[in-house]
Amino acid sequence: MSKKFDKLLEAATDSTNLEPNWDGIIACFDSIRSGEVPAKAAMQSIRKRIQHDNPHVAMHALLVLDACVKNCGHKIHAEVATREFMEEFKNLGIGSQYEDVKTKVLEMLQCWAMAFANKPEYKIV
Template structure:
């Protein structure tokens, strides 16, 4: 269930963040901390997506979770090495930009 919501919130066809859905995901995670693990796992996959819009929406949802949920979400972000995934994206972009220069 959590993965389905994350997929909807990070759908590549969205023009911008679906704030209602993002907050709904936060509420679900806050009411059932076990869903935090599923949500972060699904988010990691979406951050790794090739589509930049999906990545942007995933990072926006991640930011929303970090700001609106407690330590249980922060712990999952660390456990799932989300920051390393974010660094990989930046390194790919920097490498690509260096090739253009």
């Protein structure tokens, strides 16, 4: 089941995609939402892609992550709202050599902070 998700994620984040692959992005979050792939396994795969050396892959992976956070509910929120992930994500926003990646990460962090402001279980965000 995780291999199928990895294939979906690779298609959604392929470096040759000139535009976001919304069909692939939707397939990714649908597989998490339906329970076909556990949120923890999906996040492991997404984390690898957002740290990719190719900034196009990283940007597409950030779009997948953002769509998952917006569409998968608690399953993915619980994975995002961990100290380990938030530190890693914050460091990506500070340390990336690519301005587009930095900007997108910081934008997502700000969005999540506002969205989860009244949810104590996600205070780490």
